[in-house]
Amino acid sequence: MVMAIPAFGIGTFRLKSQAVIDSVRTALELGYRAVDTAQIYDNEAEVGEALASSGVRREEVFVTTKIWVENLARDRLRASLEQSLEKLRTSYVDLTLIHWPPPGGAVPVPEFMEALAQCKAAGLTREIGVSNFTIALMQEAIDAVGAREIATNQIELHPYLQNRKVAAFARSLGIRITSYMTLGYGKIPADPVIQEIAKAHGVAPAQVALAWAMQLGYAVIPSSTKREHLAANLEAAELRLTPDEMARIAALDRAERLVDPEGLAPAWD
Template sequence: MMHIPAIGMGTYRLTDQVAFDSVSMALKAGYRHIDTATIYQNEIPVGQAISKSGIPRDDIFLTTKVWMNNLSAKNFIDSVKVSLDNLDTSYVDLLLIHWPSPNNQVPMSEYLSLLANARAMGLTQYIGVSNFTINQMKTAMDLLPREHILTNQIEIHPYLQNKKLVDFCQSRHILVTAYMPFAVGQALKDDTIIQIANLHNATPSQIILAWMDSKNLIAIPSSSKQANLENNLLYTQIELTNHECQLIDSLDKKQRIADPDFAPDWDE
């Protein structure tokens, strides 16, 4: 199975010139994993940054996602082709279902079949899901070959660790990708994380990323600042002790940030 690069550049809330500049800086800094989505409305600047970077397309792991209003057979494949046009590429490396269809308005069997079709058509190399619960993962694994589901991308940070869902996925060899790894900046101000960072002469973001890496989680932090993008990559130089990891583990308070009214019934 393909392994997604362990750290990526998230682009949620980045638009227009900021998105272009941020992705350009990330690629120059050494990132080779870029994450976007139709609903972010930034696929065009993201694609332009990739095209103008001078980096071969095959060296970049590019993810986009299908939004809920495009899950039906009428819209699905066309929406993927629009994303590819916007991204100025003939394929993405990973195509995700962004959110499960609320109240199963579009049956999962329908949109996962379409996701598999997109893969068979060469529009994407790999497929996966995002914001799926354990029960939804079980259904998806009944509908698709397990090895076809590369990842479940979910909210994970020190304040929401989603342990049951992470354990479920990882025990079935499905990768887990963590979005909002810094809890939209809140976790970077945490006293425990700051104290650990000081011990390692590191930044709080590096400590969180090192903690995630110790759990075999893929992280896609977002930043529009070159210094932050560059510093985040240095997390690989940090080796946390078991005690330090346990201290961060103890910060879990089930604080969910991405919880729209169409969200599924979460596991915790």
């Protein structure tokens, strides 16, 4: 049975060196218990250092990492995950994702999904999943290992890009959606509708966006290097928006994709 993915965690994208150590350590002090990293972020060792020095027991923290496209071949995937575990100073991670589908289908979906499932069977990861997968790619992954094996699809999702088709497909099969870029590089907290709702609740605009996503059932992984922002973000889990407020945010969707790397991104739904 798939382990429940925490609704709230800290992301580490773009954070390096001491900045990521301090961010993760502060987050854990504040009560965060989920941390998201990836091989390509080049910060797994620093995340591992922060976890090891935090004083929080390893089994209390849900740790996610992601396999980079260069490591998707069957003969490379497990070795790369073992290297990640070494950097993270742990014998297992709670969740391992395929970070991006291989450009041009260079490695067949069944090959890397089966290799990832074997890593789970070997105890290197508790759960497995995908990231940046379209409906068609999700179906290929499901055909390879079964929907019950796929804990989440981590995708760009925010009020300006609500990704409803992918989210609905995942939901129909019991696959959790994890929203990344929930704040849209700062664009979302600056939106007048978000600001108006925040003012009505006496909270920060970022909290409204995060609460919106969680209220829809998505997991979120915002990042910050500032203690006050980390603390405020965490409080979003307690915020409840009204049906009218949720509808107003739903109306903000404009299919504005912020992450679309040339040569890497699939043909989006």
